[in-house]
Amino acid sequence: MSIYKDPASERAERKIASLSPELRRLAEEGGKIIKNGGLVAFPTETVYGLGADALDPDAVASIYEAKGRPSDNPLILHVSSVEMAERVVEINRRARMLIEAFWPGPLSVVLPAKDIVPLRTRGGLPTAAVRMPDSAPALALIEMSGLPIAAPSANISGRPSPTDAKTVLSDMGDRVPLVIDGGDTRFGVESTVVDVTGEHAVLLRPGGVSKEELEKVLKEEVLLPQDQNIIKRSPGTRYRHYAPSVPLVLCTAESMPAENRRWAWMGIAKPEGTPCASVLFKNKAEYAKELFRALRMLEKSDAEVIYAETPDEAGIGRALKDRLERAAGK
Numbered sequence: 217m218s219i220y221k222d223p224a225s226e227r228a229e230r231k232i233a234s235l236s237p238e239l240r241r242l243a244e245e246g247g248k249i250i251k252n253g254g255l256v257a258f259p260t261e262t263v264y265g266l267g268a269d270a271l272d273p274d275a276v277a278s279i280y281e282a283k284g285r286p287s288d289n290p291l292i293l294h295v296s297s298v299e300m301a302e303r304v305v306e307i308n309r310r311a312r313m314l315i316e317a318f319w320p321g322p323l324s325v326v327l328p329a330k331d332i333v334p335l336r337t338r339g340g341l342p343t344a345a346v347r348m349p350d351s352a353p354a355l356a357l358i359e360m361s362g363l364p365i366a367a368p369s370a371n372i373s374g375r376p377s378p379t380d381a382k383t384v385l386s387d388m389g390d391r392v393p394l395v396i397d398g399g400d401t402r403f404g405v406e407s408t409v410v411d412v413t414g415e416h417a418v419l420l421r422p423g424g425v426s427k428e429e430l431e432k433v434l435k436e437e438v439l440l441p442q443d444q445n446i447i448k449r450s451p452g453t454r455y456r457h458y459a460p461s462v463p464l465v466l467c468t469a470e471s472m473p474a475e476n477r478r479w480a481w482m483g484i485a486k487p488e489g490t491p492c493a494s495v496l497f498k499n500k501a502e503y504a505k506e507l508f509r510a511l512r513m514l515e516k517s518d519a520e521v522i523y524a525e526t527p528d529e530a531g532i533g534r535a536l537k538d539r540l541e542r543a544a545g546k
């Protein structure tokens with residue numbers, strides 16, 4: 217007789233088994249901290265997260281406090297198995313299709329929350345977002361704590377998200393007892409958030425899994441918040457995000473305005489004229505991966521303004537453009 221195991225959980229188990237002894241020891245230590253109500257910063261495939269026991273309202277309160285985050289902005293629950301997800305949300309047909317196709321991976325699914333999830337974790341909403349990160353240290357940390365881990369990006373609220381451990385330390389070093397260093401993250405932009413609680417699937421936040429990929433698996437159109445009569449938005453998208461300390465202006469290499477100030481450039485194309493600092497990317501994937509690091513780097517140059525090339529919206533371009541627009545304060 218064979219016991220059925222869902223493919224997503226099986227993939228997660230294989231990932232955890234591949235972890236180095238050093239990272240396994242850190243995940244164990246982190247698991248104990250989480251169980252005791254403490255905070256641990258950890259890598260995922262998207263950005264670094266600042267995690268705590270999602271089921272403990274006091275632990276969750278300390279995340280909001282450490283980040284300086286508005287408390288009505290709900291958190292994503294990170295799980296290491298589909299079984300764990302089932303403890304916190306009602307998984308429906310669409311969610312099952314998405315989970316099977318994309319977990320572990322950069323996709324957060326909004327579903328009806330079970331009562332066990334404190335209102336503080338879900339910002340008072342009847343729903344909760346769950347995701348299984350595609351990162352061995354993250355999965356091991358969750359598994360060793362035995363708990364779903366609530367985790368926003370590990371930056372001070374409003375700042376660009378951290379994609380390496382050094383940036384986490386500089387933002388959060390004095391507020392978190394353990395930062396697990398798993399190197400640079402692979403995607404660089406946060407997970408896609410999709411709501412499958414209603415009649416239509418709605419893309420609340422574009423991310424590592426594209427709208428096209430979601431539609432291919434669901435075999436239906438995925439709506440954007442503005443396509444809906446009732447504006448359904450990810451609560452977090454109301455707030456200013458990713459703001460560099462120097463103004464950011466979106467343009468194309470051809471449409472750069474005449475500029476008297478010292479300006480920096482980031483994009484795939486080379487700009488006309490001479491920037492005082494610049495970051496060039498090979499393609500959109502690299503642009504996304506390096507975006508937040510580039511913002512933090514260029515704000516430290518002596519530029520008075522940063523010009524950033526607007527990418528097209530295909531694939532990862534939609535998420536990239538979304539983060540750029542929010543960093544520019546749109």
Ligand code: TXA
Pocket residue numbers: 260262263264265266289290291292322324326338341343344345349367368369370405406407408409420421449450451452453
């Ligand atoms: O890639 C990621 O998702 C990273 C890593 C650490 O996993 N986490 C992350 O968390 O970006 P955060 O807190 O920065 O963003 C969570 C997003 C917010 O836009 C929030 O409003 C939305 O998910 N969200 C969470 N729960 C929700 C719910 N029940 N309904 C609608 N949106 C929700």
Ligand code: MG
Pocket residue numbers: 368369377
């Ligand atoms: Mg964030």
